[in-house]
Amino acid sequence: MIKHYQKFILGGLALTAVALNAYIAVPNDPVFNNLDTSVSPGTDFFKYANGGWLKRNPIPAAYSSWGIGNVVSEELRDRLKKINEDALAANASKGTITQKIGDFYFTGLDTVNIEKRGIDPLKEQLALIDEANDINGVLNAAAVLTTTGTRNMIGSRVGQDAKNSSKMMLQLGQAGLGLPNRDYYFKTDARTTKIRTDYTTNHLPAMLKISGYNDDQAKAGAESVYKIEKFLADSSRKLEKLRDPYANYHKMTIAQLNALTPDINWNTVFRSLELKSVDSVIVGQPEYYRALNTALKTFPASDWKAYLRWKLISSYASYLNNAADAESFRFSGKVISGRKEQLPRWKRVLDTENGLMGEALGFLFVKEYFPVTAKQRYTDMVEAIRQAYREHIAKLDWMSPETKQKALVKLNGIHPKVGYPDKWKDFSTLLMDRESYAGNVMRARHWAYMVNINKLGKPVDHTEWGMTPQTYNASYSPSNNEITLPAAQFTIPGVKDSEIDDAVAYGYVAASTIGHEITHGFDDEGRLFDAKGNLKTWWTPTDSVKFTKRANMLADQFSSYVVLDSLHVNGKATLGENIADLGGIVLGIDAFKKTKQYKDGKPINGLTPMQRFFLGYAIGWLGQERDEALANQILTDVHAPGFLRVNGPFSDVPEFYEAFHIKKGDRMWLAPDKRVKIW
Known part of the structure; x- marks a missing residue:
């Protein structure tokens, strides 16, 4: 470990000298093990933080991109595969969730029947x-x-x-x-x-x-x-x-x-x-x-x-049959996304099943794979971020007291959904059999359609989840003023939750997920909805002008980034996500500063707590894309590419400059008057 430590110092990162007897060595360290110390953090922090992992993990042929979300998904698929194989062999009573899962999986793998039916x-x-x-x-x-x-x-x-x-x-x-x-x-x-x-x-x-x-x-x-x-x-x-x-x-x-x-x-x-x-x-x-x-x-x-x-x-x-499936993949998978080959069939079937009846799988998933201690840790983290946001609002020098008061009402009203639903979907009317894969998909789609349209004229069900617990994603709903944080989103592959130190967790979860989603309630779109989720003017006109001026600075910053060929990031289309990223980072920093780890200041593997925070955030965007997929993302997605969701907002954050000694002349350096501060 000392050998690695010496290489780490020589890689160009300026660190406070640490006596060897004060050096904490952790072998299964998700941030230290990903570093590429041949890259200076002031040149390209994303590559410095994640480059070691990226070099060891090229994009597999069946994928258009490869990153932490894919690795988490692979772990999840293995777990869901076991659930499906158990259901397949269970000979369960008709109408049970186990029977429906088993029958769907059976028809998806029954390629002889699929081909015969055409x-x-x-x-x-x-x-x-x-x-x-x-x-x-x-x-x-x-x-x-x-x-x-x-x-x-x-x-x-x-x-x-x-x-x-x-x-x-x-x-x-x-x-x-x-x-x-x-x-x-x-x-x-x-x-x-x-x-x-x-x-x-x-x-x-x-x-x-x-x-x-x-x-x-x-x-x-x-x-x-x-x-x-x-x-x-x-x-x-x-x-x-x-x-x-x-x-x-x-x-x-x-x-x-x-x-x-x-x-x-x-x-x-x-x-x-x-x-x-x-x-x-x-x-x-x-x-x-x-x-x-x-x-x-x-x-x-x-x-x-x-x-x-x-x-x-x-x-x-x-x-359907191979002819239809193969041509669909040739265009959508290869031409649009740059993938070289299809996923194995069992993975594709699981992905389809997850999209159609994922909450049925999720019920079985969380019982085995998401402990109560993890749910409590991240529930507490939501409140830590909320408190940091309250303090940020109080200190804003550009917002009037009138708007601040309403912003606090909205912030306090945000409802967090953490881990998994308290009330699960009822799949009793969904019929599955072993006759036809496309037939099962069709019935499941019609079932989901009827669930949606039967909401017409009825009260809003605030207990309903729009994501499954095994989804590696999170969301903010303006109309419900709520954030949804599925269990899978907290996962760092190969590391138990209990092994993740607060610095990394606050970067990876508190900043890039919780703070990000809460800030969506106050981004250029979310801020237009009030505490009850209604599209309604609640800002003073002067405050709106001041916010828009700051937001436009961020849009211009991202529009200046060239990604591929002549393709620039669309700063206006990605503005909401970029505001949420920047907001999540500054909130995560202030929440982390209240933890024991930050106050103790002890380095782990030569990294200070604040350095580990920024590296933890960078793990959330660990990945790389094929050019075809990157070009498609620029044209169709409101999210900037992952590497810019790290390098972009970090260039606006003072603590980043301090933690990694970023100086004028470094590529990551932005002139102080160009740095954006909104929340």
Whole structure:
């Protein structure tokens, strides 16, 4: 260990001299073991913190990216595999969770039956499409397909009214595209052009042929599909424009909606969507639905049949025969994401099962893998972050007392969901058998659809979770003013929770997860919602101007980062996440400063407590992406690439400069007047 310590010092990190007899050596150290000391922390902190791990862990062929989330997912899959194999062998009574899990897993692995059935599981839906000979028939087919999870030009769901969070309402948003988003139809750079060419000349014809078309029909159908999609894309909003909750809120009566789209009878469409008692709807992007109305008149029924056939086959390709599955992966996996090969089938089946009935798996998962002590540790950490936020608000020099008071009310009202639900979903009405994999997926999708639409007109269920306990992610809900922190999100692979020191835990969890999610309640979008989750003005106009000025500085900072080729980060689209990252870090620092470890100041493996905090945060974004996936992320994702979620906000934080002796001339150094401070 002394040998490693000497190498660590020589690697260019300026540390306070530590006597060897005061040196604490920890072998299973998740931050020390990841270091690349050939990189100076002032040059590229992300590579310094994570470079050792990245060199040892190249991206596997079956993945478009590889990082800590993947490693956690691999551990979780192994655990879920055991749960499924036990269910498979249990011969459980019909209707039990064990029977449903076992039967789903059985059909997913039964490739002989899947291949034998071909596209037969879709025959009823294909027949419905074939009968669509006019606008009403097209809309009816699209609506029915929606109920079993085939996404198409109707983008409907039931969710909370942004201006009355106690009410569940029908929402309509832009939809209908086959490429990842509208920019793929119009950007002319070589990378995007190549993807678009493959889509139109190879992928669409191949999938339509698999759906039952002959060569001529498939070629003509592909042209029809692309014409419709490009027409809809032209009236679809850009990524950054979708982040303005006021601009994407248009409440209408059904009469007003019918007037917006005079060729669409929405009362009839809603019946096909199995909706009851719809008196009003929130339309996110009215111009999209005006364009859809025009498209329904402009393009003949034969074009729409090809479009709906394509939507159906693409939605179910992964659950059908090898021809459909392989072509779907070739385009989505290889061309879009840069993956070289598919995951093993059992992993794909588990991932599908997790998406469809993950909470049923989660119930079994947490009993075995998430101890009560861990739940309590992170529940306490939420309160430590909340207290740090209170103190930050009190000290703000740019916010008025009036807005501060309301901000504290909102902060105190944030409800944390930690680890797993107190009330679990009821899967008793979900039917599973051993007949058909695609059939099981279809029933599960319809079950989930009915769960969603049956919320219409009912009180909001604040006990419901939007994530499963085994999900490596977290979230903030503006309408509920709550954060959701699944059990898996606290996991550092290969290290027991009891072995993680507070410095690392406060960086990895308190800053990058808890502080991040709480700050979302006060980012450029979340701040527009009040303590009860309603879209409502509660800031003074002067405070809003001051906030926006600071937020724009952060947007400009991130827009200056070049990621790949000529692709820059979209600072406006990623602004909410970047505000949350910066807020989480400064809150995590102040919460950590109150811990015994920080006050004792004892280094571990030559790293001071504050250095370990920053390294712990960096673990949260440990990973690397293929160029294809990175390009796709820049165009479609509101999150900046992981390495910039470390290097970007750290350059704004004074404690980072102090901990690692960052000086003028270092690449990580920002001039003091350029450093952003919001919360």
